[in-house]
Amino acid sequence: MLFSTFPPESDRLREFGLLLTVRDQRLRLTVGNQDHDLGPAPSPACMYRLQAEDDRLWVTVDGTVVLDLVEPVPQIAAFVTELPAEVPVSASARADARFQTSPTPLKYGLLAGCAMGVLCCLVLGFRILRAMNGQPERPRLPIRADFGWTLAVLAGIAGWGVLGAQTVDDGWFLGMHKNLGPSGFVGDYYMFLNVSEIPASLVQHVFAPLFSISWSPFVLRIPAMAAGIGIWLAALGIVRLLPTPARVPRRLLAAAFAVAWMPGGAALRPEPFVALCFAVSAYAAVRATVTRADGWLLIGALATGVALAITSTGILVAVPLTIGLIGAVRRTPERRWVLVALVVAVAGSCSPLIFAEAGLGGFLDSTAARYWYGASLSWFHEFDRYQMLLGSHGATEFYVEQHPYRRLPILLGVVLVAIVFALRLRDRARGVFTGVLAWPFAWLLGGLALLVFTPTKIGSHLNVLVLPVTLVLACGLALLPTAFARDSGGWLVRGGTLFLVTLAVSVSFHGPNSWWGYHRIAMPLLDERLSVHPALLLLAGALAALIPALRAKRDEVAFPTKLAGHTAIALARLALLAMPVIVVGLLGVAAVRQLKHDSWAPIATTTGCGIADEVRLDSGATLAEHLADRPGATLVDWPISLWHPCARFPVQANGMLEPPTSIVPAPGKLRVHGDLSRSYTAFAGPFAPVGQDATYTEVPSWLEGTPGEEHWSPLLHVDYRYPVGAYDVRVERVDRPGWMSFPSYADSRYTGQGPPA
Template sequence: MSSTASSEDSETRSTSTAPRGRWHNARVLAAVLGFLGAGLALISGLLPVNQNNAEINWAPGEDFTSVTAPLVSGRAIDLDINIPCDAAAEADEDTVLLSTLPESSPGRSADGLMVVRGRNADGESSLEVIVRNLTLVSVPVDALRSEACDTIHISATPDGVVGDAGEATFTSGESAGEPITGSFGGDMRPQVVGLFTDLSPSTAPEGLSGMTAHVTVDSRYSSSPTFIKLLAMIVGVAATIGSLYYLRQLDLKDGRHHVRIMPRQRRGITTLDGIVAGVLGIWHLVGANTSDDGYLLTMARSAGPSGYMANYFRWLGSPESPVGWYYEILKLMTHVSTASVWMRLPTLLCGLATWWILTREVIPRLGRLARTWPVPEWAGAAVFLAFWMAFNNGLRPEPVIALGALVTFILIERSIATRRLLPAYLAVVVAAFSIGTGPTALICVAILLAGTRIVFKTMRERAATFGWAPVLGPFFAAGFLLLFTVFADQTLASVATASRIRTELGPSLPWYGEKERWVSLFSVGEDGGMSRRFPMLLMLLSVGIVALALLRHRRIPEVAAGPARRLVGIVLGSLGMLAFTPTKWTHHFGIFAGIGAAVAVAAVLSLRPKVVGGPRNAWLVGAAISAVTALATATDNVWWYVSNYGMPFGESFPAIGGVQINYLAFGVTLICLLMALLTHTEILPPRESWPAWMRPTGRPSWVRLPGFAHRIAAWFGVVVPEGSAGKQDAETDETADTTGKPAEKKALERSHPRRMGMPATAFTAIAFLLVATNLASALVAVFDRSPGYTVGRSNARALVGNPCSLADAVLVEENSNDGVLQPVGTSVANSLGAGERTGFAPNGIPEQIPVDTTESDSSSTLGGFEADATGDPGVDAGTTGGQGEETINGSTASLPFDLDPAETPVLGSYRRGPQSQARLQSGWYELPGRTPLRPLLVVAAAGWISAGDLEVQYGRAGKVGTEGPTNFEVEGSLPLIDVGPAPTWRNLRVPLESIPDDAEVVRIVARDNNLAPDWWMAVTPPRNPTLRTLQDIVGSETPVLADWIVALAFPCQRPFVHNDGIAEIPRYRILADRESSTMANWWQSAKAGGPLLWIEQTTKPVTIPTYLNHDWGRDWGSLQRLDPLDPEAVPAQIDRSQSLRSGLWSPGEMVG
């Protein structure tokens, strides 16, 4: 008889004959408490909350001070401005009396509100009120001076914007006698980042100090539960727990009081447990992280000051509800440390728990053979580790969902095995809370659906005995329990608004956009790296193998049919349900870590020779395995951001001896297919007719494996275990020809039920080879790049008290003008052209340096959502040229990196019209003494620079005169390291340790031999700057915008915070490399409701030169100093209060 899913499947189910009245109390309490818990959960979003209010009441006072108050929502709930008419009439023309955006902000007129003393369209002196590039009202000066005009009043609300001049009327023209007023219907509220004025005590007319402005900040998400709401939630949770308790009492109606919710475990710790735990532990220290780790870390760090878990980088500060309870755990952990190795501990614990449940609960349910034969479990371990290493080593919720999916599965299986409802209802609770961590937990819905038929049958049986109320009450209470976390501090209205904004601003793709996820998986890049493709392809292959085995045999011999069928259905159903998630990222595949491993176990059990069948099928399986290997290796071994530093084949396809592995695997695929064809057509004779020494079963007489090797081979099922050889051979005459003797062949199959055969061996070996490759790659990166930065080295430093990660490895120029080399024998102004100069001129630079978008994949899909190709291409601020102050050698080109025009000459080869070759040889510059704080020689350059086009020559004195060297001998030359991006300004560098110690001087040699009109270069003098770590420069107290891509690598930098809808203005911004920062700029943009919405309106970015220590050629990213556009403005005084609001209260639509 075949094995069952678990020992409980065979338990005898008895029916109690006790009178029905005995269960009356349990039945009533289960129903009442269940519906009470469900009802309280449903109304939790409607219950009142304490709403934080924030208002700004501004008057310029006698000093006319501007104030800053960047609104996270962009627009205020309402804005009310009053300006005295008579005082406004006396203001100087072209004076901004009041605006909501500072001078020089890019959207001052287009996005903000301005009250300007100027002239109207007819050229008459007037007061103009401009809202988002449209004139709301124009008040002539004579009307301002009339007695009818007391105050200019402007009001902006979600319903419209109105402005008037009191009772004043037009005195001339077609509108003579009509009131001076204007209005815009609809939501035309201006963006508010503060209240600014051009007035000063010396220029302001008397009386203008009396103008006022009132701003009601949109702080709808800053709320806390009232006592009534807290009490309702506590009662609701208690009622739900009580209903489930009394449901258990009803389950005991079957008389089997000894049945546990989960069976008792008797298995101890095994070698494989140690291996899996060891790999997870090592990978936790040295392994790659996931893309959103910095995103979630910043959300968790800012949640405390903000008062709620806001989506920090997008969607106008909307809360994470209805998902995100898991992030509250991360918030608590940030109070201990923000180091990656600490913050990712929940992930490690989830991995260990997932493995424990997989081996103790899930795999045993596949039957006796799965419980007793270790080989399938090893295959499952390999697939599990492959998934976990690729997808689940970060802060994202996929590890929690993967664990939740397994728990849901075993609870459903337990319910099916015991015919009890409590495990099924607990599965509903687990599934609900898994969905509460992220929408990809729809995998849990697929698990519930897979067991619905049998569970619903049990529900009908209980309802026939006790009625539907005690059955449905706990069910609804269990399903709605999650709502208490969703609406813990939010309301139905606020959550609905947040969901609407997410949908409107995107990314929110329809179900048929699911193809984008798979396009990303099979692209070359972080989303489609070898480590991500392999586990997914192995899982899909496993599903195919198990499904075909079930179709062929109806049930796989010695494998529990029910769990096997449900596993296949769960995977297929989950892949379908992923189509309904709004984003299409490949990191969502991490949810399959546990379920995918379980399917792999079933696949290995299906690959035994007795299941696969003849050699033809075995060759076809081998072809499928090698094809999966070819597809998985047809990409780079690339990992996310800094995790890729030092990884072998991180920027190329994996290869052996110069031959790409995907070609080798593809060749094996063709060979296997050829062998399958030869076998099918019987060109290759059947195995039974082979000579005895060629048989793949048993121990060939010509092979004498050592005892240990033979035991390993027997354990994998490649050869027959020695202990059974004598008896089995005697019974079946293994060396005899069994052709035409089916009984003997079946006896042979029965005698060796654990023989894997080569397909199963290949499957397991390939999976473990991937795990070994991942682990070896990370370890090689740590040791090969030392002392350079790697994730593993950073985590090791954190364990010994140095948690600042990349901030300790990035070196920053404290002052770009400090360290400029001094010329020898010539002036600073003439030094660049003191040698040879042909075709280079001070103004040989384009007025605007075009950005080469081909170097950045600006059209890449982000979760299936196209980034705006016309958006910011991710170049460093201030590096695209323009016009600036005249330099010391007469150039009007704008210099980058805060270089002082009064001390910095510049020469370039750009010219219009006929082109000619250009050459530059600068004068000699004196090398300073060597010091660890000045390890680099740096040249700021722009344009197109090919190998050999720009180099530094070093030399020493060749002829010495009375006043020092008058001639120098060239000792050698070095190319400058160019990390790009071309053709913008960037810092080319060469480490001073590459220049001999006896070198005294250096000079620049540049060649532009390309005659293409857009091919040019420009250079500035070399410098030897003092470098300090980013941690030393930025520190841990200064507010910083660390882009979500880089934030995990900068745990010591303090993210700016926002509170009650008002944000703090950061002083620095940390960006990733150019391609990644393009993606970050799009994600965090004003159009997306990100922090750049107001940062770009309040600050001017200045790029500070930076370098990655011991990895001088690496484009790690960049550091920007954010200089305020109005340095004199001070933070606004905020008037705070609280109001009692219902769950349906809304101050109006939040502009998206």
């Protein structure tokens, strides 16, 4: 063997790499599973040059081309040769760092100009619309009563930041956050060949300074917690703007917010920030309508433009803006074109944020790669999202996301939308849910409809709908008694409401108590179904509804019919109050059990090195101490990386990968998920070449007070077969237009294989 780009014994060599050998006194090149004869064995006086670029591979001998092929560039896991040291051999490769870009001074100037344009549009828009409208009415409402509930919500948000469960993708996004500094761009660190996260990269850049303070989970959750505070204030502001008959108890609003926000409120994904933009857009639309100050719609347009630069679900933020704009145009048709032009100008001026990190070519490359590697699904796969949500056997890979607290807000919200829609059909003119009181239900329905067209189908996307779900649950349950009495709610409507609410609550609770990662440790009733018999639910609801039904003197229907409606409302309210208590109770019991047995608990990772402080090795050292003394970087599998705040991750920059010297694999059932980052298929893990060039040595370790490998797996030392870092790196910077793109990742010519299954 003269030269190869994979170890000679690798099973990937013939398919993906390049091999140059001498057989039967003939020089042979193997590439793309094909052997090519290059003539007699070379003499020391000859100079052979092998070059590959784009779709071409050619070989020259003393400057004469002897082979010219249409082949993709061979993949490189290592430069390997068995020639003696005195034979001159050299190799060079141009790494693909297409996404490692930064704006030129011209682009910075254009971005600054767009920012000034947005500001000018807002200022001029408010002045123009105010002049055309006159002075808007300003509702004066006391805020003292809401101050206490806001403090309670703030305390709950902070507590959830400490106790809250890890979501599935937290570790995945942590890799993106950690590699942003060394590489300068937000890439999909664990998958898809580290392809850029455009357009879902704005949030990481905004909060990068905060993340540099600490990598503890609590600090990482602060931005999402701040977004939650903003959503609550927007929900409270909208309720305060609703007409006087809309008496929404603050305790009901707080319970609805908790149920809607908790499933994804402390996540590292971008949904909390899109949800905040949704809340701003919704508040602006309601404020513009109630106070006749249409300039507020420009704030909604700004929120929509920013949301589109956060992630694909940002399109949902346009729902409340559109509904508010339609109302404003109908109210003042004489200036509809001015209003529409201003709204479009503000939203459109934010579009360069999408391309702040890269240009159009990078955006298209990133999008194509995600479709190629299966991270995107067509609109008709939308049911996959609900299979996961409902615990279907067809979605076993998302089994850990099938917790009751994910189902209740969506299912109960959809039921209330259906009920309100039925009431509106019975009495469109003078019903309770008219005007702005009907908007939250339209927001939720429109948001769910738009989710059909988002490219990926994961349950976390539903967390964008925190605000409409909160208002649908709170306003719906607060106003249904009045609606039943005023909107001709007979036995059919109330009986149907009781059936749908009982069904939604039953289905919500009938699911596995399944958790992700280390929250499985000491969890009571783990993986068991938290089923509650519908008869018990009906009995509890009827007992809670008995007194309100007796007091409803103005509700002129038979008592059984009246009781059915109030039972449905009481059951839904009980579910809202019970769900946060159940979730906090389960997590709290698990934490107490762990700490009681001197084991590690996720709640203890607010300080120190997390679980690495509690894992012991045979040497007596902790894992944190061992990794601190061991040179090189540590690859922590993404399902558990959130709980290793002290680990230094391998750097992916300049199109190259820093070879890790240690690997902390995911334990138990999560191992298969973590191994994807070291797999060539199906999601193109960028760490896949490591296994070709190294051997893994298991180092026995265990988690104090927690027996079994379900919660911990052995530490792996990575021993490389060849010298690591024995090369020179030269970094060149070139200016290129933003629309320029390279040969696509999403192409069999580039990857050497078809789309992964």
